[in-house]
Amino acid sequence: MIRLEGLSLAIGRQPVLDSVSLDLAPGSITGLVGESGSGKSMTALAIMGLLPPGMRAMGRVMLDGQNLLEASEPDMGRIRGRRIGMIFQEPMTALNPLMTIGDQVAEVLRLHEGMGRRTALDRARERLDRVGLPAPRFPLTLYPHELSGGQRQRVAIAMAIALRPGLLIADEPTTALDVTTQARILDLLKALVRDEGMALLLITHDLAVVAGMADRVAVMQGGRVVESGPTGTVFRQRSHPYTRQLFSASRYSPVRGPRPAAPPLLEVRDAVRDYRLPQGGLRALDRVNLTVARGESVGLVGESGCGKSTLARVILGLDPLQGGRIRLDGQDVAAGRRMPRGLRARMQAVFQDPFGSFDPRWRVDRLLAEPFHLTGRPPDWRDRVAAALAEVGLDPGDARRFIHEFSGGQRQRLAIARALIIRPALIVLDEAVSALDVRVRAQVLDLLARLQADHGLSYLFISHDLSVVRGIADRVLVMQAGRIVEEGPPEQVIDAPRHSHTQALVAAMPVIPGDWI
Numbered sequence: 001m002i003r004l005e006g007l008s009l010a011i012g013r014q015p016v017l018d019s020v021s022l023d024l025a026p027g028s029i030t031g032l033v034g035e036s037g038s039g040k041s042m043t044a045l046a047i048m049g050l051l052p053p054g055m056r057a058m059g060r061v062m063l064d065g066q067n068l069l070e071a072s073e074p075d076m077g078r079i080r081g082r083r084i085g086m087i088f089q090e091p092m093t094a095l096n097p098l099m100t101i102g103d104q105v106a107e108v109l110r111l112h113e114g115m116g117r118r119t120a121l122d123r124a125r126e127r128l129d130r131v132g133l134p135a136p137r138f139p140l141t142l143y144p145h146e147l148s149g150g151q152r153q154r155v156a157i158a159m160a161i162a163l164r165p166g167l168l169i170a171d172e173p174t175t176a177l178d179v180t181t182q183a184r185i186l187d188l189l190k191a192l193v194r195d196e197g198m199a200l201l202l203i204t205h206d207l208a209v210v211a212g213m214a215d216r217v218a219v220m221q222g223g224r225v226v227e228s229g230p231t232g233t234v235f236r237q238r239s240h241p242y243t244r245q246l247f248s249a250s251r252y253s254p255v256r257g258p259r260p261a262a263p264p265l266l267e268v269r270d271a272v273r274d275y276r277l278p279q280g281g282l283r284a285l286d287r288v289n290l291t292v293a294r295g296e297s298v299g300l301v302g303e304s305g306c307g308k309s310t311l312a313r314v315i316l317g318l319d320p321l322q323g324g325r326i327r328l329d330g331q332d333v334a335a336g337r338r339m340p341r342g343l344r345a346r347m348q349a350v351f352q353d354p355f356g357s358f359d360p361r362w363r364v365d366r367l368l369a370e371p372f373h374l375t376g377r378p379p380d381w382r383d384r385v386a387a388a389l390a391e392v393g394l395d396p397g398d399a400r401r402f403i404h405e406f407s408g409g410q411r412q413r414l415a416i417a418r419a420l421i422i423r424p425a426l427i428v429l430d431e432a433v434s435a436l437d438v439r440v441r442a443q444v445l446d447l448l449a450r451l452q453a454d455h456g457l458s459y460l461f462i463s464h465d466l467s468v469v470r471g472i473a474d475r476v477l478v479m480q481a482g483r484i485v486e487e488g489p490p491e492q493v494i495d496a497p498r499h500s501h502t503q504a505l506v507a508a509m510p511v512i513p514g515d516w517i
Helices: 040-048 073-079 101-113 117-130 149-160 179-196 207-213 231-237 241-250 308-315 364-373 381-391 396-400 408-420 438-455 466-472 490-495 500-508
Strands: 002-011 014-024 029-033 055-063 084-087 167-171 199-203 216-221 224-230 264-277 280-293 297-301 323-328 347-350 426-430 458-462 475-480 483-488
Touching: 002 040, 014 029, 014 040, 014 055, 014 199, 014 224, 029 040, 029 179, 029 207, 040 055, 040 084, 040 167, 040 199, 084 149, 101 117, 101 149, 117 149, 149 179, 167 179, 179 199, 179 207, 179 500, 199 207, 207 231, 207 241, 216 231, 216 241, 224 231, 224 241, 241 438, 264 308, 264 458, 280 297, 280 308, 280 323, 280 458, 280 483, 297 308, 297 466, 308 426, 308 458, 347 408, 364 381, 364 396, 364 408, 381 396, 381 408, 408 438, 438 466, 458 466, 466 490, 475 490, 475 500, 483 490, 483 500
Parallel strands: 029 199, 029 216, 084 167, 167 199, 297 458, 297 475, 347 426, 426 458
Antiparallel strands: 002 014, 002 055, 216 224, 264 280, 264 323, 475 483
């Protein structure tokens, strides 16, 4: 379908890609793996003709005898969507919030095929049915905000395949999805390749996903393809040292010492949280009970919409309860009402998207010092900011930089430093490593384990990645529809699940075949 021959990119004198060569054949899936910054997404943007201004491209991207690097913008406008489709990592930013899902899929058909609105909407209906959003449950009049993350991703896929392109590029299409939704999306992509005969370029940092999906794999490091071939061959042989490092990081669990018995720090008893909706009420938390002891890590897993983040919000005192109680260190958490500053300072949070949780106009020193409004800013606050930066493995001189000057892994370290600076007793980590590549994730998990050992921290670790929870948690709780349905040590819950929902989550986990490791 498409052949990349010696593709090189540079910004000024800074190389971005170095002689990348790939063959993307019809009816086959090629996995492209590597760390953040390795050049995976830039390779996709070069194929699509969407490179940033000022970037020089050399080599060839061949489609039907035409080098796309030399194609005019009008020509590329006719190729995008018709011959090459692309699914982006975050569907909420890829979809127009002001347009219905029907109009967004139909727009592709109207622009490229000149269809009338009614005909285009009929074809959009077919495409949405094909990706698992059937009528009447999913009418064309829905807006993106009315759908879940997995459903929005299906709309993005429907747009990308509306004209049955020969090549579909999927850039981290399942990173933020829970394991069962991820499994459904990956099954859908495999079925599209089989039924439509298209080529699929799957960009991901998850080696287990590639193992279950790809016919061939290319490993990228520093803008170069350092190893490629049939997936089974590459994964078994791991000829390049970088490939071996990625494998080691994907199976990594931090070394954690034994945890002595300790009294409870956090107690949630019969927590009930109801939402009032136009079509009726929704019970997000249904008599939830949990405890987190001092110095303990508790993992909380479940599908999107099961109530994990709602539980985090009521624990942090951001949402009210309609029943039950929450106590931290023996004090009632006044959920949804004004909390004493001293009690609020005992809890901090680290969110999934650190960039979105920082004010981009502030420098790092001001961002990290923000929690001092709960305790009073001490005279030596700048020294404390420098110490917090050093503690998470960053340079104290970084205090005068802006957040956009850091990588994703560094921003997550800054989020941990901000949570740590007032020495809380409990840190709630909501999908704190889900968007990180495997090597950066291993470094952050190591950092969390060390900080816990040094400061006696308690963690409530919310994640959809069971393999991560296995390595960081002393106990695992499984949520379904606002209830805790199973609880126990990781080896029991994950390796020998008793509840049917836990069994479904474990079965949906992508794994690398044992004989490939």
